[in-house]
Amino acid sequence: MTDRSAVDTIRGYFYQFDYSILKVLQLLDCDDSIAVECIEDVDIHTATEVTAVQCKYYAGTEYNHSVIKPAVMFMLSHFKKIKDDGKLPVKYLLRGHYNSGQHKLILPIDVTFLKQHFLTYSEKRLERRHHEELGLSDTALAEFLSVLDIDINAASLEDQFTEVIRQLQIAYGCTPFEAEYFYYNNALALMRELTIQTLPTNRTTTKGAFLKVADTSGVLFNEWFVRKKGEKSHFSALKKAYFSGLNLSPFERFFLIEVSPETFVRSDLKEVLHLLSKKWSKTSKRDGNSSFCPYVYVHGLPDDELVTLKKELATEEFCFIDGYDFQGADFSVKSIAKRASHDNGIKLKVLNSIANLEVTVGSVTKTREVYQFHLGKSYFEPANEAVKHIQIQVKKFTDIKAII
Incomplete structure (x- = not known):
């Protein structure tokens, strides 16, 4: 696969994911649902009907009847099967975005056009007719056309995404940034997870369940989302949203960093600590x-590694405090909350444990802001709702350098 075709394939995946998200958001009832990769790419289930949708993105391709012929034949086969089984009829939608050629298809089509351009094909140099193989009369084909909708002028990837974000804003009453980085990020992960489930029943979600699962109080790391945005753009947007101008106000800011003992490198952590001190200290x-x-x-961070880290910082004359005034002393909020200044040279306040963090955040009286970077699940929640709490999931803790 060429680089270009790989890009087109990825854009096609996002187009289908975004369409699935859009359709579930547009459902009227919380008990209405969508199913992915069942009858078609997306099946929309309401209390009164089922619509099977094949959704394709051909931004670099000219429309030709042959492009959608296999889909039409598949839908006709399904139409025949459920008709024979006596099941309720299904509506079918062929939805695609093309670079050009839309003038070739004049809607609505009739039975003659359907048979000539979509149901007749060649196999081993023999002309075959799919409707005859299925034993369908013109009357049955006319019935099929009554439940078939073809849209070859579907929105572009960009326009569809804009509408997804707008619908998320409506659903959650949030800003465009929150809609994209909180809710869309989560929704994209949910749709991807649904598509890989083995059982059809596990590839279904109601609107109510979707809204609940996609709800989040922080930025979660999603490989697909970062791939779509680009890592550099992703980090830049987070920096602009949360870490521009933080050193303008003398607030009590808590930076929480999660490391993995298996991949932890002390020098990398020291670099992050120096960067935090440099960017968000004012001690002149x-x-x-x-x-x-x-x-x-x-x-x-294991306790012995924390001790080694602090020893190295002290040896390098990087001045910090940790709330313990002497060997054997209890942790003191008064001590850790001491104001850093030019005279005392304090550059960082190191909290040794979650317990120290909790009591400090709960006890200081100035405006408090907590910035939590986590690798997996969130590990801290302020007891006081008045405390600003930003949660950002990262793939590796060194990503913090690009974000802050």
Whole structure:
């Protein structure tokens, strides 16, 4: 597969995922549902009808009847089967976006056009007619056309995505950024998960269940979402949304970093700590009583490694405090909350444990902001809802450098 065709294939996946998200958001009732990869790409189930949709993206392709012929024949076969089984009829929608050639198909089509352009094909140099193989009369074909809708002027990938974000804003009452980075990110992960389920019943979601699962209070790392946005663009958007101008106000800021002991490299963590101190400290003489520096808690770091890390920082004359005033002392919020200044040289406040973090966030009285970076599940929730809490899932903790 060429690079170009690979890109087209990926865009096709996103087009189908986005369409699935859009359709579930547009369902009128929370008990209405969609199913993916069952009859067709997307099956829409309401209390009164089922619509099977094949959704394709051919932005670089000219429309020709042959492109949708296999889909029409498959739908006709399904139409015949459920008719024979005495089941309720299904509506069919062929939906596609093409670069050009839409003038070749004039709608609505009749039975003669259907048979000539969509049901007649060649196999081993023999002309075959799919409707005759199925034993369908012109009357049955006319009935099929009454439940078939063809749309070859579907929205572009970009326009469809814009509508998805608008619908998410409506559903959750959120900003465009939250719609994309919180809810769309989660929705995309949900749709991808549905498509890989083995049983058809597990590839179905109601509108109510979808809205609940897609709801999130933080930015989750989704391979598909990052692939669509591009890693650089993804990090840049997070930086703009959350980490621009943080050092303008003397708030109590807590940066929570999760590391994996298996892949942890001490020098990388030290680099992140130095960066946090440099970017979000104001301790010059002119800052006076408005001086400050950040708190840091490293989740998942073994105790012995934390001790070694602090020894190295001390040896390198990087001044920090950790709330313990002498050997054997209890943790002191008063000690850890000491104002950093030019005179005392404090550059960072290191919290040793979740317990120290919880009591400090709960006890300090200034405006508090918590920025939690997690690799998997969230590991901290402030007890006070007044505390600003930003949660960002990352693939590896060193990604923090590009975000902050």
